[in-house]
Amino acid sequence: MNHQNDLYDYPRPAVAVDCVVFGVELDERELKVLLIQRDNPPFQGQWALPGGYVRLDESLDDAARRELAEETNLTDIYLEQLYTFGAVDRDPRGRIITVAYYALVKLGDYLPQGYTDARDAAWFSVDEAIRLAFDHDCILAVARERLRNKVGYEPIGFELLPPKFTLTELQNVYETILERALDKRNFRKKILSFNILDALDEIQKDVMHRAARLYRFNSEKYETQKQNGMNFQL
Amino acid sequence: MNHQNDLYDYPRPAVAVDCVVFGVELDERELKVLLIQRDNPPFQGQWALPGGYVRLDESLDDAARRELAEETNLTDIYLEQLYTFGAVDRDPRGRIITVAYYALVKLGDYLPQGYTDARDAAWFSVDEAIRLAFDHDCILAVARERLRNKVGYEPIGFELLPPKFTLTELQNVYETILERALDKRNFRKKILSFNILDALDEIQKDVMHRAARLYRFNSEKYETQKQNGMNFQL
Known part of the structure; x- marks a missing residue:
């Protein structure tokens, strides 16, 4: 033209x-x-x-x-x-x-x-x-x-959660976005292996029993892992 | 509007x-x-x-x-x-x-x-x-x-190579696309760990000495690995 x-x-x-x-x-x-x-x-x-x-x-x-x-x-x-x-x-x-x-x-x-x-x-x-x-x-x-x-190459989902969250809450967000159920043990193993979460010395409040540990997303660790070519695929 | x-x-x-x-x-x-x-x-x-x-x-x-x-x-x-x-x-x-x-x-x-x-x-x-x-x-x-x-989520580069290629040839293609040099040992270890290549019982022809083994891209293995959530990041 x-x-x-x-x-x-x-x-x-x-x-x-x-x-x-x-x-x-x-x-x-x-x-x-x-x-x-x-x-x-x-x-x-x-x-x-x-x-x-x-x-x-x-x-x-x-x-x-x-x-x-x-x-x-x-x-x-x-x-x-x-x-x-x-x-x-x-x-x-x-x-x-x-x-x-x-x-x-x-x-x-x-x-x-x-x-x-x-x-x-x-x-x-x-x-x-x-x-x-x-x-x-x-x-x-x-x-x-x-x-x-x-989900596989960016930490989406964390901005949907409160700053401190349980792994169950995080799994719910992932399952919603991926539109499929995830195996609980595999999810925990994999998400922790990404090394982008800080485990806190705190547990859930306002639950009667079996309060779960709280975690926090660590954006510095995430940036390091991303530069190392880490894949966040579940 | x-x-x-x-x-x-x-x-x-x-x-x-x-x-x-x-x-x-x-x-x-x-x-x-x-x-x-x-x-x-x-x-x-x-x-x-x-x-x-x-x-x-x-x-x-x-x-x-x-x-x-x-x-x-x-x-x-x-x-x-x-x-x-x-x-x-x-x-x-x-x-x-x-x-x-x-x-x-x-x-x-x-x-x-x-x-x-x-x-x-x-x-x-x-x-x-x-x-x-x-x-x-x-x-x-x-x-x-x-x-x-x-490169991290699709097997691009293979269509640029002949059907049978050496790992050195494959590394050259990856280095060109990624615009950076890759460590030879790490590259070989990683690319083989993806389990998407077939190692052939053939070596390079037309080279005088140190002829290298030839490989072939296996699209079936690749599809399986992709469905398993495999990441191809180098």
Whole structure:
């Protein structure tokens, strides 16, 4: 293609952003995802990922944050770019390319509310988040896989826990993110072998019996282990 | 943003694709990247990643393949999406969002030639690929890091070697991709511990003395190890 031609000689696709915000509830072992109910066609009344068009004067990251806030009232969420979806027929309105983002949050901290073109906003179990608008089933599937893979090379999950936690609590978080049960003995052996936790001389409070030992994530140890090429795959 | 409004109510960014094609030469330990010399402003005469605008009737993947072929004459390269770069000021011509792709090829198989708006196309050592047009220095840096990380969870590099290879040849490929020297003993111990290679009852031919044993990549073993959560980090 000849770059000498004026940019505006070419018909342009529209560019959108969509956000896959995963939520974890510490007492539950169910991975949730934040959805909005569409107020307008196409797919009116159907559930979809929050998102919308990118403005000319904002970066993609800014657009994702703005759209998430506008449609669900959630702010201060660290969104990471996931993948850009650009199949020719993914949107019945015409050619729309969407840059998808994803995030993982502690569910209790965020109470979504539907705004602007979202009739409603709510947390869904990922398994119940089906028949979404557009290609959002596909975007969600890619995000779930990315999240599972990420556990293997980054200490995700720790920011969902209180600073001091039991290994059972940590296992719950891992099981929720990985969407599968883990063997308790193997989990403990493996997670301790990563050498990124400090065992504290403290035990759980507010439990009647069999109070478990508390642990703390040690980010310095983690950085050292990461530089040594340690893999955190369970 | 209100989806009821017609799509065309909004000014649209232009959307481009850019390709980071890495090349490895088996006898050399230098990672190369394919660049084109721009024939037109902006950045006329400067080197850049091959790329161009996405057409309304083609997917992003198709656009990347087409632009790479048009500008460098290289075809049949498996391009994987890297990241989408959308800083507001990344292109002096206006708002252009680019979806970057990357690939790794055996350098000897591909003889690039400049076409259409590329005055020239050539392989550069990654360390000499500096002061590129637009934000292409940044895109290249992201691609180098992605390539290095990928070694840890996928058996990349094997497709660059002949079906039977020595551990020294394999180490050369890994050192090229990782852009650092590896200790020979540690490399051998680690790569064999992954249990993804078959040691053959054959030795190198055409060498006068100290012919080394030949190995073959076993994709079945690899799949098993991957399902077991094996990490291939060196």
